[in-house]
Amino acid sequence: MQRKRILLSMLFFMLLLPLVAMTANAQGSPQKKIRVLIIDCQFKDFYPLGNTAKLMEQYLQADKNVEVACVEDAEFLATDVIFDYDVLLLHFKNYKPLKRNEVVQKNLAKYVENGGGLFIFHFACGAFEDWKEFDQYAGRVWDKQKPAHDPYGKFTVEYVDHEHPITRGLENFETSDELYTCLKDSDVPIHVLAEAVSKVDKQRHPMVFTAQKGKGRIFHTTLGHDANSIHHKGFQSLLQRAMYWLGGKE
Numbered sequence: 001m002q003r004k005r006i007l008l009s010m011l012f013f014m015l016l017l018p019l020v021a022m023t024a025n026a027q028g029s030p031q032k033k034i035r036v037l038i039i040d041c042q043f044k045d046f047y048p049l050g051n052t053a054k055l056m057e058q059y060l061q062a063d064k065n066v067e068v069a070c071v072e073d074a075e076f077l078a079t080d081v082i083f084d085y086d087v088l089l090l091h092f093k094n095y096k097p098l099k100r101n102e103v104v105q106k107n108l109a110k111y112v113e114n115g116g117g118l119f120i121f122h123f124a125c126g127a128f129e130d131w132k133e134f135d136q137y138a139g140r141v142w143d144k145q146k147p148a149h150d151p152y153g154k155f156t157v158e159y160v161d162h163e164h165p166i167t168r169g170l171e172n173f174e175t176s177d178e179l180y181t182c183l184k185d186s187d188v189p190i191h192v193l194a195e196a197v198s199k200v201d202k203q204r205h206p207m208v209f210t211a212q213k214g215k216g217r218i219f220h221t222t223l224g225h226d227a228n229s230i231h232h233k234g235f236q237s238l239l240q241r242a243m244y245w246l247g248g249k250e
Helices: 002-027 052-061 074-078 080-084 101-113 122-126 132-138 227-231 233-246
Strands: 034-039 066-071 087-090 117-121 153-159 173-177 191-197 204-213 216-221
Touching: 034 052, 034 074, 034 233, 052 066, 052 227, 052 233, 074 080, 074 101, 080 101, 101 117, 101 132, 101 216, 117 122, 117 132, 117 233, 132 204, 132 216, 173 227, 173 233, 216 233, 227 233
Parallel strands: 034 066, 034 087, 087 117, 117 216
Antiparallel strands: 153 173, 153 191, 191 204, 204 216
């Protein structure tokens, strides 16, 4: 009789254990953080930005679901360490070929095509002027034959897709920034999320868009020239939403 009770108790415990584990996972287990690596500008003397990379690092780090690291050398893209991160944020414009240019390009292509999230920030549309296929990973790239941007000043960022996970619920906002008009036309499909009207050429230009390459997601914004634009709540909302989308936490 005693043995039967023991067996019944063991059976009951075995049946109960999965339910206890499921409850614990639902209530108490920590979620995996989105790991972000910012590749910072390596030509600060040429293009002083007021440390916008550090500002973005601070804003992102304040989110308990995000873990951020920042390096100040684009050559870091040649290392396998980048594959430990969910999102790469490119924050540089390259005016000279990198020492390990070919390795950097192959590594970045592999990272995106295998499912990594790539964030192209502001002047990073010109990060690799000597890489013809960079538009495959940036969606649109810098065209030196076009005027670079409107004079720094106020303009309105207008959302054209209100249903995308990044933009859902967000409202148009006025910012002070550089309105880029320099992006080169390409056959790479992009999904425009926000536009702005140039005061110079009176045309609408994409300010925020997404693309896909292989298994990877790409988020590209031409906004973010200086600390004032980074401080703007509209930009901060985009930054956070983009990281969640790129990191698969929609």
